[in-house]
Amino acid sequence: MNPAGSALVYSTYLGGSGGDGGSGITIDPSGNAYVTGYTDSSDFPTTPGAFQTSFYNDQNAFITKMSTPTPLISIVPVSFNYGNLVVGQTSPPQSFVVTNTGTADLIISSVTITGTNAPAFHITSDLCSGSSQPPAATCTIMAAFAPVTPGPKSAAITIVSNTANAPVLNVPLSGTGAAALPMRGLGIQEIAALIRSLK
Numbered sequence: 001m002n003p004a005g006s007a008l009v010y011s012t013y014l015g016g017s018g019g020d021g022g023s024g025i026t027i028d029p030s031g032n033a034y035v036t037g038y039t040d041s042s043d044f045p046t047t048p049g050a051f052q053t054s055f056y057n058d059q060n061a062f063i064t065k066m067s068t069p070t071p072l073i074s075i076v077p078v079s080f081n082y083g084n085l086v087v088g089q090t091s092p093p094q095s096f097v098v099t100n101t102g103t104a105d106l107i108i109s110s111v112t113i114t115g116t117n118a119p120a121f122h123i124t125s126d127l128c129s130g131s132s133q134p135p136a137a138t139c140t141i142m143a144a145f146a147p148v149t150p151g152p153k154s155a156a157i158t159i160v161s162n163t164a165n166a167p168v169l170n171v172p173l174s175g176t177g178a179a180a181l182p183m184r185g186l187g188i189q190e191i192a193a194l195i196r197s198l199k
Contacts, residue, residue, distance in 0.1 A: 009068075035064045037061070039055075070103060071103075112158050114170070115173075117155050122146060124142045153175050153176065
């Protein structure tokens with residue numbers, strides 16, 4: 001419950017198929033719960049690396065840390081290079097898949113293009129902004145490269161969310177604008193030679 005006792009913060013079941021009992025519980029400043037007690041259950045849940053991971057004799061003591069549910073964000077790919085593209089053209093959109101790898105809802109407030117050359121990149125589809133993604137859920141962002149001047153360009157997709165691990169996540173984007181090849185008209189002699197070659 002929250003400090004006022006007016007709302008449930010989180011809850012779960014702890015125990016096995018035998019007789020289990022709790023002796024004490026406390027909460028740390030981050031909201032993690034620590035529970036102590038005893039168990040007669042051979043299937044009492046344990047985690048890798050625990051001091052004792054299997055039941056021994058009877059009435060084993062336990063201490064369990066229960067972490068506060070939190071959202072975590074991941075994205076694939078973590079960066080993208082569009083390569084060389086002629087100025088004035090637009091690349092095919094590249095997809096970026098956002099996943100909530102945490103244990104609470106991931107709330108994404110905004111998705112924007114930021115950085116030095118932001119105008120050279122643009123979002124073509126955004127299914128993430130303003131969404132709430134439950135644990136293990138995904139959403140997709142599509143972004144394209146459209147240089148207007150020659151030279152290397154860089155920017156980032158910036159995702160703002162309620163995660164503790166990356167409340168502002170920047171996904172680097174890069175690409176190079178290539179100058180279009182100059183075109184010239186054909187002279188009379190060149191046109192005549194071309195006609196002769198086609199006969």
